[in-house]
Amino acid sequence: xxxxxxxxxxxxxxxxxxAADLPKEIRxxxxxxGTGNRPVVGGAYVATAANNGDLENEFKKDGVAVKYVYFxxxxxxxxxxxxxxxxxxxxxxxxxxxxxxxxxxxTKLILAAGRFSAIYIGVPVDSPxxxxxxxxxxxxxxFKGTNLQLAFYNVLTSRGLKDSDFKTINMSTYDGNAALLxxxxxxxxxxxxxxxxxxRGVVRIIYDTQKEVKLTRLTHVLVTEDFEHKxxxxxxxxxxxxxxxxxxxxxxANRGKVYQIWVKSGLGLSAWKRxxxxxxxxxxxxxxxxxxxxxxxxxxxxxxxxLKLVRKDFDIDRWLDPTYLNRGLKELHLEGxxxxxxxxxxxxxxLTAKTH
Amino acid sequence: xxxxxxHRTVVRPAGMGTLKGFPCxxxxxxxxxxxxxxxxxxxxxxxxxxxxxxxxxxxxxxxNREVLPTPVTVLQTIRNSLADAWFWTGVWHSLARMSAGFxxxxxxxxxxxxxxxxxxWGARLGxxxxxxxxxxxxxxxxxLISAWFGTGESTKVVFIAVAAFPAMVINAxxxxxxxxxxxxxxxxxxxxxxxxxxxxxxxxxAMPQIFTGIHLTLVVSWLATVGAEYFLQIGPxxxxxxxxxxxxxxxxxxxxxxxxxxxxxxxxxxxxRHLEALVLRWRPASAxxxx
Amino acid sequence: xxxxxxxGFGLVGTLGRDRAEGRSRRREAGWARKAGWVWRMAxxxxxxxxxxxxxxxxxxxxxxxxxxxxWVSNLILPPPSDVWRTFRELLAxxxxxxxxxxxxxxxxxxxxxGGLLGLLLGTALGLSTACRAYLRPTxxxxxxxxxxxxxxxxxLMFGIDEPLKIAAISWATFLPVTFNTxxxxxxxxxxxxxxxxxxxxxxxxxxxxxxxxxALPSLFTGIRSGLGAAWMSLVLVELVASSEGIxxxxxxxxxxxxxxxxxxxxxxxxxxxxxxxxxxRAVEWRLRRWQGAAA
Numbered sequence: 001x002x003x004x005x006x007x008x009x010x011x012x013x014x015x016x017x018x019a020a021d022l023p024k025e026i027r028x029x030x031x032x033x034g035t036g037n038r039p040v041v042g043g044a045y046v047a048t049a050a051n052n053g054d055l056e057n058e059f060k061k062d063g064v065a066v067k068y069v070y071f072x073x074x075x076x077x078x079x080x081x082x083x084x085x086x087x088x089x090x091x092x093x094x095x096x097x098x099x100x101x102x103x104x105x106x107t108k109l110i111l112a113a114g115r116f117s118a119i120y121i122g123v124p125v126d127s128p129x130x131x132x133x134x135x136x137x138x139x140x141x142x143f144k145g146t147n148l149q150l151a152f153y154n155v156l157t158s159r160g161l162k163d164s165d166f167k168t169i170n171m172s173t174y175d176g177n178a179a180l181l182x183x184x185x186x187x188x189x190x191x192x193x194x195x196x197x198x199x200r201g202v203v204r205i206i207y208d209t210q211k212e213v214k215l216t217r218l219t220h221v222l223v224t225e226d227f228e229h230k231x232x233x234x235x236x237x238x239x240x241x242x243x244x245x246x247x248x249x250x251x252x253a254n255r256g257k258v259y260q261i262w263v264k265s266g267l268g269l270s271a272w273k274r275x276x277x278x279x280x281x282x283x284x285x286x287x288x289x290x291x292x293x294x295x296x297x298x299x300x301x302x303x304x305x306x307l308k309l310v311r312k313d314f315d316i317d318r319w320l321d322p323t324y325l326n327r328g329l330k331e332l333h334l335e336g337x338x339x340x341x342x343x344x345x346x347x348x349x350x351l352t353a354k355t356h
Numbered sequence: 357x358x359x360x361x362x363h364r365t366v367v368r369p370a371g372m373g374t375l376k377g378f379p380c381x382x383x384x385x386x387x388x389x390x391x392x393x394x395x396x397x398x399x400x401x402x403x404x405x406x407x408x409x410x411x412x413x414x415x416x417x418x419x420n421r422e423v424l425p426t427p428v429t430v431l432q433t434i435r436n437s438l439a440d441a442w443f444w445t446g447v448w449h450s451l452a453r454m455s456a457g458f459x460x461x462x463x464x465x466x467x468x469x470x471x472x473x474x475x476x477w478g479a480r481l482g483x484x485x486x487x488x489x490x491x492x493x494x495x496x497x498x499x500l501i502s503a504w505f506g507t508g509e510s511t512k513v514v515f516i517a518v519a520a521f522p523a524m525v526i527n528a529x530x531x532x533x534x535x536x537x538x539x540x541x542x543x544x545x546x547x548x549x550x551x552x553x554x555x556x557x558x559x560x561x562a563m564p565q566i567f568t569g570i571h572l573t574l575v576v577s578w579l580a581t582v583g584a585e586y587f588l589q590i591g592p593x594x595x596x597x598x599x600x601x602x603x604x605x606x607x608x609x610x611x612x613x614x615x616x617x618x619x620x621x622x623x624x625x626x627x628x629r630h631l632e633a634l635v636l637r638w639r640p641a642s643a644x645x646x647x
Numbered sequence: 648x649x650x651x652x653x654x655g656f657g658l659v660g661t662l663g664r665d666r667a668e669g670r671s672r673r674r675e676a677g678w679a680r681k682a683g684w685v686w687r688m689a690x691x692x693x694x695x696x697x698x699x700x701x702x703x704x705x706x707x708x709x710x711x712x713x714x715x716x717x718w719v720s721n722l723i724l725p726p727p728s729d730v731w732r733t734f735r736e737l738l739a740x741x742x743x744x745x746x747x748x749x750x751x752x753x754x755x756x757x758x759x760x761g762g763l764l765g766l767l768l769g770t771a772l773g774l775s776t777a778c779r780a781y782l783r784p785t786x787x788x789x790x791x792x793x794x795x796x797x798x799x800x801x802x803l804m805f806g807i808d809e810p811l812k813i814a815a816i817s818w819a820t821f822l823p824v825t826f827n828t829x830x831x832x833x834x835x836x837x838x839x840x841x842x843x844x845x846x847x848x849x850x851x852x853x854x855x856x857x858x859x860x861x862a863l864p865s866l867f868t869g870i871r872s873g874l875g876a877a878w879m880s881l882v883l884v885e886l887v888a889s890s891e892g893i894x895x896x897x898x899x900x901x902x903x904x905x906x907x908x909x910x911x912x913x914x915x916x917x918x919x920x921x922x923x924x925x926x927x928r929a930v931e932w933r934l935r936r937w938q939g940a941a942a
Contacts, residue, residue, distance in 0.1 A: 072590075073589075076902045077507060083720060084503075086506045086507065100904055103721075104721050139807075145903050169889065171888070175602075185807070398780040399784030399785070402785045403785055481699075481701050484703075491920030493878070493882035494879075495882055496882050496912070499897055500906065500910070500913070502901075503901070504723055504724070579795065582793065582795055583793070602799040602802060602803070607800075617793070621792070625791075
């Protein structure tokens with residue numbers, strides 16, 4: 001009798017443990033919204049996966065729901081949610097993540113998402129300003145706390161300018177676009193959301209950092225240390241699913257389809273073409289924590305510290321945790337799909353393996 | 357400007373009309389009544405004039421068509437929005453949030469107000485702190501509240517409660533203090549227990565002022581609701597009309613939003629005033645005089 | 648009996664002694680009474696200050712406890728020491744002074760504009776029933792909508808620069824000042840006007856010498872509410888669209904998740920608000936005393 005009970009318990013125990021291994025739902029915060037506040041974004045494989053429902057499909061069989069939360073307040077709003085334990089994962093930009101980590105938020109980066117993301121400085125089409133120096137003393141809208149701010153400050157530093165040379169006003173991308181149209185501001189620092197306005201003929205871009213790698217932005221996927229401790233297998237499965245999406249996306253044959261998916265965010269095709277045509281998607285959305293990514297993040301941390309945006313120093317190498325990434329690459333045989341990039345953003349080795 | 361018009365209460369003997377204070381025959385009364393109606397409509401002159409200027413300005417193109425829509429456009433927007441279910445969802449959500457915040461604000465405000473008003477030591481301990489707290493513009497608390505409560509509904513409700521609660525406290529304090537010293541002396545003479553004194557004398561005596569407090573708290577709750585939705589743009593709500601109007605540079609949406617906010621506020625005002633009249637009707641005349 | 652002897656002789660003696668004692672006692676009592684009065688006032692003052700400080704001190708210690716034991720993450724509730732340090736730093740490098748100056752000028756301009764207009768319109772409304780009949784309904788309905796509702800409209804009209812902020816603050820001041828002035832003047836007892844009429848006082852003097860002094864308490868309440876409203880609306884406007892100022896410090900702190908900065912800004916806002924209110928109350932009190940003495 002006793003043996004039977006023990007036997008049954010031993011049979012049930014793994015099931016119980018397995019049940020405890022699964023969360024009820026996975027909450028992913030996205031630092032951004034689509035046009036008109038719609039809960040869809042484009043750019044990078046995270047957006048593609050969200051659009052395709054890859055993660056939902058992966059976890060459906062275990063009865064784990066996947067909830068995406070889109071924040072109009074971008075990175076800073078994601079930080080607030082993370083600090084309150086309302087999110088498990090986040091797709092975010094560099095500055096807010098640095099700020100939060102320096103402030104003591106226990107997070108870990110598990111995947112690189114986007115790099116070489118340029119900033120564009122747009123002015124109303126009939127404005128007399130041609131260069132950044134012309135805008136001295138004028139009203140420039142910058143979404144403070146996001147990676148746009150840090151990139152903008154890096155641009156200023158590279159040209160010997162300071163934040164106090166301008167009247168920088170905090171505005172979300174959406175508000176900034178509207179303010180640009182109504183000429184309430186003289187210029188806006190933003191991403192490729194300015195391109196539709198250029199197409200409409202109401203905005204002119206006077207400067208962009210596409211060619212200057214050191215002045216671009218990074219995005220990533222991070223996980224809270226709490227969730228990672230509790231459900232490491234879930235983290236691995238999430239990473240694997242996203243890597244599969246990333247591999248599909250990095251195939252140049254799929255570029256057209258990828259753009260079509262990103263267009264659903266409300267930003268037209270021209271915006272994505274302008275931002276991505278100059279690069280191979282494989283290079284822009286590489287998930288690797290290679291030399292470029294690490295060095296650039298360290299550069300950004302240093303800049304953030306100098307500008308007093310980030311409060312403390314911390315170890316970037318420990319923060320970027322490649323264990324899940326590497327395991328995923330091995331399990332899915334995706335090594336070699338993405339070339340490692342050196343500190344200047346150039347690929348280190350020639351690509352030989354084919355993507356599948 | 358006529359000094360005589362400062363005091364113009366007319367005492368009317370029954371059956372007779374008056375014209376400028378003198379009794380007069382019914383024919384003149386009829387004329388005077390229509391005249392009085394016109395007098396009452398004087399308040400509408402300014403809005404009507406404004407509407408006329410607006411219509412003219414847009415039809416003649418004095419103002420930029422992009423920025424200033426025609427009155428007809430605004431009416432169309434109103435009609436379209438009223439038919440849209442999304443608008444009514446927004447209104448419902450806003451009212452729900454407001455009610456939650458209002459209830460919390462009134463309950464805590466009443467408790468704190470009675471404490472601060474009735475007890476001298478209570479006033480000494482809590483008064484200065486409360487006074488200092490009141491000096492901070494409610495909206496300044498939004499970043500803190502959103503950092504402390506995250507990005508869900510609770511942030512908005514907490515903000516509404518925080519913004520509306522001072523109004524209740526102040527009126528409750530005044531109400532409690534309005535219970536005259538004679539009442540408290542009488543109570544002491546009759547040796548009524550502290551508890552019965554509070555429930556039987558203080559609270560009913562303070563009722564008129566407490567109702568004013570409820571009224572004000574409701575008004576502030578509504579304004580705080582709109583403010584919370586404007587700054588913490590998550591979830592449906594009335595303020596999204598304003599937000600969209602501003603973002604899309606559509607003045608008609610903005611005007612519609614303002615109209616909605618004003619009308620709901622007005623409706624709430626009216627409801628509370630009626631409730632007040634109903635409840636306080638049973639109060640003796642003296643209590644109403646003490647207001 | 649010994650007592651008789653003492654009484655008999657002592658009565659006279661004691662009388663004398665008593666009188667001397669009485670005099671010295673009265674002198675002592677005089678001093679003691681004065682000293683006692685000072686002592687009592689000091690004690691009462693101390694009581695008030697201690698009582699006032701009790702709650703904030705309690706909150707402060709609770710806050711310190713929470714932060715020290717990390718019951719809430721330090722990111723969400725920075726410890727008091729952090730806030731104090733940030734405050735000192737910002738005070739030292741002039742950030743607070745600079746931002747306060749900018750905010751202060753905005754409030755001053757808006758308050759002056761709105762207050763003046765409010766006084767003018769309020770007087771007109773208070774004195775003339777006809778004026779009231781035409782304007783009051785519109786005025787009351789405009790007050791139904793909070794400043795926040797007007798801001799998008801104001802932005803469309805004025806843009807987001809200084810004019811917007813001055814306009815918003817003026818509007819916020821204008822409403823309570825007008826309302827209280829109107830109430831004050833309309834509520835003046837008719838007998839004063841009758842008296843003025845009897846003495847055939849000129850219209851201008853009626854306004855200056857009769858209406859305004861009699862309405863002064865309400866006027867002052869209006870001005871005080873106006874200043875409070877101006878200060879509050881400043882924060883609101885700076886939260887919406889600004890690039891400098893004390894309200895902007897709150898926004899900056901929020902965007903960069905530096906809640907100690909937010910707390911410093913909030914404390915400064917509260918302190919300035921208290922000071923302004925206190926100042927006006929003091930002025931009002933002096934005026935009342937002068938008015939009471941004159942009457």
